[in-house]
Amino acid sequence: MLKANIIPLFVIIPLLSAFLISLLGKYLKRQFIYVFSNISCFLLLYFSFYGLNMLRSCGSNIFVYKIGGWAPPFGICLVFDGLAGFMLVIVNLIAFIVNIYSLNYIEKYTDKPKFFTLVFLMLTGMNGLIVTGDLFNLYIFLEVASLSSYALVAFGTDSEDLEASFKYAIMGSLASIFVFLGIAILYGFTSTLNMADMAMIIAEKTGSRIIPFVSVLFIVGFGTKAALMPVHAWLPDAHPAAPASISAMLSGVLIKTLGIYALARILFNVIGISSAISSILVFLGALSLSVAVLLAFAQTDLKRLLAYSSISQVGYIILGIGLATPLGILGALFHLFNHSAIKSLLFLNAGAIDYAAGTRDLREMSGLKEKMPVTANTSLAASLSVAGIPPFAGFFSKLIIIFACIEKGYIGYAFIAVIGSILTLATFMKMQKLAFFGKLNEKYNYLKEVPLAMKLSMVVLAVICVCGGLLLLPRWNFFLSDAANVLLEGSHYAVKVFEAVK
Amino acid sequence: MSTYLLCLVLFCIGLYGLLRKRNLVKIIVGLAIMGYSVNLFFVLLGYRLHGRAPIDAPDQVIENMVDPLPQAVVLTSIVIGLGVMALLISLAIRIYEKHGTLDITKIRKLKG
Amino acid sequence: MENNKSGMTLFVKTSSRLVAVLGLIFGMHIILHGHLAPGGGFAGGVIIALSFVLLILAFGKDAALSKLSLKLASNLENVGALLFLIIGLLGFSGGAFFLNVLVKGSPFRLFSAGTIPLNNVVIGLKVGVGLFVIFLTLVILEKSKKEQ
Numbered sequence: 003m004l005k006a007n008i009i010p011l012f013v014i015i016p017l018l019s020a021f022l023i024s025l026l027g028k029y030l031k032r033q034f035i036y037v038f039s040n041i042s043c044f045l046l047l048y049f050s051f052y053g054l055n056m057l058r059s060c061g062s063n064i065f066v067y068k069i070g071g072w073a074p075p076f077g078i079c080l081v082f083d084g085l086a087g088f089m090l091v092i093v094n095l096i097a098f099i100v101n102i103y104s105l106n107y108i109e110k111y112t113d114k115p116k117f118f119t120l121v122f123l124m125l126t127g128m129n130g131l132i133v134t135g136d137l138f139n140l141y142i143f144l145e146v147a148s149l150s151s152y153a154l155v156a157f158g159t160d161s162e163d164l165e166a167s168f169k170y171a172i173m174g175s176l177a178s179i180f181v182f183l184g185i186a187i188l189y190g191f192t193s194t195l196n197m198a199d200m201a202m203i204i205a206e207k208t209g210s211r212i213i214p215f216v217s218v219l220f221i222v223g224f225g226t227k228a229a230l231m232p233v234h235a236w237l238p239d240a241h242p243a244a245p246a247s248i249s250a251m252l253s254g255v256l257i258k259t260l261g262i263y264a265l266a267r268i269l270f271n272v273i274g275i276s277s278a279i280s281s282i283l284v285f286l287g288a289l290s291l292s293v294a295v296l297l298a299f300a301q302t303d304l305k306r307l308l309a310y311s312s313i314s315q316v317g318y319i320i321l322g323i324g325l326a327t328p329l330g331i332l333g334a335l336f337h338l339f340n341h342s343a344i345k346s347l348l349f350l351n352a353g354a355i356d357y358a359a360g361t362r363d364l365r366e367m368s369g370l371k372e373k374m375p376v377t378a379n380t381s382l383a384a385s386l387s388v389a390g391i392p393p394f395a396g397f398f399s400k401l402i403i404i405f406a407c408i409e410k411g412y413i414g415y416a417f418i419a420v421i422g423s424i425l426t427l428a429t430f431m432k433m434q435k436l437a438f439f440g441k442l443n444e445k446y447n448y449l450k451e452v453p454l455a456m457k458l459s460m461v462v463l464a465v466i467c468v469c470g471g472l473l474l475l476p477r478w479n480f481f482l483s484d485a486a487n488v489l490l491e492g493s494h495y496a497v498k499v500f501e502a503v504k
Numbered sequence: 505m506s507t508y509l510l511c512l513v514l515f516c517i518g519l520y521g522l523l524r525k526r527n528l529v530k531i532i533v534g535l536a537i538m539g540y541s542v543n544l545f546f547v548l549l550g551y552r553l554h555g556r557a558p559i560d561a562p563d564q565v566i567e568n569m570v571d572p573l574p575q576a577v578v579l580t581s582i583v584i585g586l587g588v589m590a591l592l593i594s595l596a597i598r599i600y601e602k603h604g605t606l607d608i609t610k611i612r613k614l615k616g
Numbered sequence: 617m618e619n620n621k622s623g624m625t626l627f628v629k630t631s632s633r634l635v636a637v638l639g640l641i642f643g644m645h646i647i648l649h650g651h652l653a654p655g656g657g658f659a660g661g662v663i664i665a666l667s668f669v670l671l672i673l674a675f676g677k678d679a680a681l682s683k684l685s686l687k688l689a690s691n692l693e694n695v696g697a698l699l700f701l702i703i704g705l706l707g708f709s710g711g712a713f714f715l716n717v718l719v720k721g722s723p724f725r726l727f728s729a730g731t732i733p734l735n736n737v738v739i740g741l742k743v744g745v746g747l748f749v750i751f752l753t754l755v756i757l758e759k760s761k762k763e764q
Contacts, residue, residue: 164598189573561724590754
């Protein structure tokens with residue numbers, strides 16, 4: 003059982019950092035806070051890789067940690083399996099890189115200790131949500147992450163920030179109420195809150211009408227957190243309003259952890275996915291990927307364009323997960339990984355332009371490539387990757403999702419996915435042309451490239467965008483296939499959890 | 505059964521307030537009512553007929569007690585609701601500072 | 617009495633002072649008996665916070681702030697959260713996070729149940745001070761609005 007001892011660290015480290023920074027931040031120098039926050043982010047990243055490696059080397063593909071020594075189903079347990087490891091690596095990688103970027107970027111905001119406290123609380127919520135094996139703790143961590151993200155969106159305290167945050171908080175709380183109602187009904191049905199125990203009881207009681215109802219509640223709740231199309235209205239306001247490094251985390255990992263991961267974990271591993279629910283997910287995915295990209299094309303605000311594009315890419319992921327075939331889930335998880343890196347990078351680029359030139363309006367900027375070569379080139383790599391140009395990672399993940407559609411016989415959806423990809427290419431060509439190519443606007447002659455820490459983090463993310471396709475090679479393949487297998491084995495998850503506890 | 509229906513009525517009142525009212529504070533109140541209706545529903549799920557409070561004392565026979573787990577869970581959910589309310593109210597105060605009004609149709613700057 | 621200009625009338629001040637002391641003691645009772653009776657850290661913390669809020673309502677913001685400054689209050693809140701985490705971490709000495717490592721004692725006594733009363737006290741501190749800070753922050757926001 004000793005090997006499972008690292009699992010609670012994913013919650014302890016960010017929580018401890020958050021309160022220590024909040025307590026001591028007022029009395030210490032700025033540099034100390036930066037160093038401290040980077041060290042704890044690095045530790046989290048290290049432990050996620052370490053856990054994943056341990057999972058490979060030790061043969062059993064699941065670790066279960068009993069909090070306070072109380073065994074499930076009565077105690078609270080933390081579960082670390084292939085999917086949790088996959089998500090933890092993504093979340094902590096993006097958090098680490100964004101933290102490095104924040105070193106320079108956050109200069110213009112006052113009250114840096116509060117900023118880092120909120121970031122670490124958000125990280126606590128996301129990490130906790132990923133490792134928890136208990137439905138009610140999932141709700142608590144969901145709310146911890148959401149609450150700190152509401153506050154971070156309003157961090158600039160301009161009137162637009164406040165309004166966006168208010169809208170986001172109202173819709174997010176409504177989504178949480180739906181999730182909580184779903185959990186309440188499930189508790190009434192199964193008399194347990196442990197996810198593994200619940201999965202076993204639901205597998206025995208078949209043919210109930212409660213399960214489809216609860217599935218729809220969860221799709222509404224988590225779908226709002228993931229900004230699926232009919233309930234997306236908060237995202238295009240909230241993500242641009244936040245500071246750029248926070249936008250990168252919100253778009254890169256928060257909507258995926260709170261929305262897609264939680265939905266997939268519950269639908270596949272706990273209550274089981276039926277063909278009707280699967281077709282609802284596929285439809286919603288196709289709807290958001292096609293409509294949101296059209297809206298993205300019409301935007302002139304750089305960050306709003308990126309936010310709409312996020313809705314569209316989340317549509318791809320939901321489409322792949324909704325197919326519920328091995329190929330579809332593999333493609334969806336691969337696209338999740340790629341999109342985290344791509345969209346974080348694009349938001350960091352937008353932040354760099356804002357930092358240097360002080361504008362977000364695409365019509366005002368022109369020819370910035372001349373003055374900001376690193377930003378322009380990394381942004382070009384991310385744009386090509388998200389649009390699906392062959393050697394880049396985004397191409398492979400979209401190709402797998404389209405193949406999965408054809409394999410299942412959904413030719414129409416495959417066609418929509420292709421059209422969506424072409425429109426994404428058009429959107430990002432427009433963005434690149436307006437922002438970086440063409441003649442330099444004369445008022446930007448004074449511009450300089452952004453400081454070293456910001457450049458470094460953008461280059462690292464660009465390398466991930468370009469080389470992400472290597473994950474499909476047989477040597478690295480386990481990273482994706484282990485995660486996909488967890489979802490594919492369905493309620494067998496429960497058996498594995500109880501075996502690991504013994 | 506009728507108690508569950510009352511929860512539904514309460515939920516719908518909250519939803520009405522959330523969707524129909526234009527004052528920011530009234531929207532927040534609507535959200536709070538919705539949250540509490542779900543909390544009430546969860547507590548009622550744990551009730552059994554003529555059940556007693558689940559408190560253990562030295563000379564007490566443990567029988568026919570209501571389910572204590574929903575109560576613990578709902579207490580936590582109320583704490584979370586408190587945090588959300590505090591944040592929303594402070595946002596509303598700041599918005600009032602900037603615009604001088606709480607009417608949501610007059611402060612809308614962001615589109616779609 | 618020390619500050620007659622701000623706040624409400626003498627009757628309200630005197631009676632609220634009495635009630636606030638009773639509320640404080642009652643909140644502490646609820647917190648300390650959290651492992652024996654209904655209540656516990658959160659409920660007791662709310663009662664303690666409300667007795668402070670009562671004082672603010674009766675005497676005005678400044679009188680309350682002279683007793684407990686906002687900075688000290690928010691520091692105390694952080695200390696409460698950190699102590700709770702440290703009690704959880706103490707469990708690692710016995711092998712698991714949040715393991716009850718202390719002596720359990722016999723049931724239904726005040727000094728029993730290992731770390732649970734300690735957790736209650738720490739949560740009471742955190743919630744009591746936290747609610748007080750929330751109230752004060754909202755009051756200060758409201759104040760700054762009126763001055764504009």
